[in-house]
Amino acid sequence: MPVAISVDASEVSENLRRKQGYTFPFLSDPKADVIRRYELLHPRGSPEGTDISRPAEFLIDRSGTVRWENFTEDVRVRPRADELLAAASAIR
Amino acid sequence: MTDTTTRKRTLAPWVGLFLTVLGALSNGLPFIGFPAASVPWISLLLSLTGFVIVLLGLWRAFGQSTVYAGKLSASIAAAFSLLFLAGAIDFFWSARHIPAESAAAPQVGQRVPDFTLPDSTGHSVSLTQLFSGSAGKEPPKGLLLIFYRGYW
Numbered sequence: 227m228p229v230a231i232s233v234d235a236s237e238v239s240e241n242l243r244r245k246q247g248y249t250f251p252f253l254s255d256p257k258a259d260v261i262r263r264y265e266l267l268h269p270r271g272s273p274e275g276t277d278i279s280r281p282a283e284f285l286i287d288r289s290g291t292v293r294w295e296n297f298t299e300d301v302r303v304r305p306r307a308d309e310l311l312a313a314a315s316a317i318r
Numbered sequence: 319m320t321d322t323t324t325r326k327r328t329l330a331p332w333v334g335l336f337l338t339v340l341g342a343l344s345n346g347l348p349f350i351g352f353p354a355a356s357v358p359w360i361s362l363l364l365s366l367t368g369f370v371i372v373l374l375g376l377w378r379a380f381g382q383s384t385v386y387a388g389k390l391s392a393s394i395a396a397a398f399s400l401l402f403l404a405g406a407i408d409f410f411w412s413a414r415h416i417p418a419e420s421a422a423a424p425q426v427g428q429r430v431p432d433f434t435l436p437d438s439t440g441h442s443v444s445l446t447q448l449f450s451g452s453a454g455k456e457p458p459k460g461l462l463l464i465f466y467r468g469y470w
Contacts, residue, residue: 232468
């Protein structure tokens with residue numbers, strides 16, 4: 227199950243979730259506490275110069291162990307679905 | 319006898335401008351399912367190539383003005399293509415300007431820290447709760463944590 231996390235307020239995320247028709251949870255971390263704990267902070271990265279998360283994806287199993295991860299070098303470059311699906315199918 | 323009507327027109331400024339515009343538009347390719355990894359480079363290459371062709375047009379119009387006409391159109395095309403090129407370079411730089419200091423982020427094989435955050439309806443949920451599954455649904459075998467920039 228995907229879980230999306232950003233600094234966006236709940237209402238903003240809910241808006242995005244509805245517009246895109248996503249059914250998975252969108253979590254709000256407006257103060258970037260969790261983003262900081264995961265070492266993913268992009269200081270002053272937003273258009274308004276506030277702290278945001280860098281794009282990153284972690285596939286974790288039930289023990290909370292990372293099985294696959296992706297840090298992009300370019301915000302325009304998204305993770306490859308085939309890599310992710312291969313890692314996901316390895317979780318039993 | 320040479321008058322202005324016998325001078326050739328050069329298409330180079332317009333071809334070049336077209337390529338720089340195409341370069342800017344190519345940033346949207348990932349949205350239509352194009353493999354994204356090469357897009358940043360395609361955009362930059364198109365913009366640079368376009369600008370070089372515009373420069374060729376400028377050189378023809380000004381350097382070889384006895385052969386080619388179109389000083390004004392070449393200048394206009396050059397001004398616009400320079401804008402698009404500057405935009406492409408700025409966008410290329412800022413899109414890749416991601417802090418490198420994520421060395422301490424969870425690595426493959428490590429456990430991620432638990433957390434509790436409000437979901438989009440305002441209810442607090444923890445990582446553990448997400449794994450336990452919601453009412454009537456089978457608990458997930460795995461979770462894909464997607465950290466994104468927001469502002470969509």
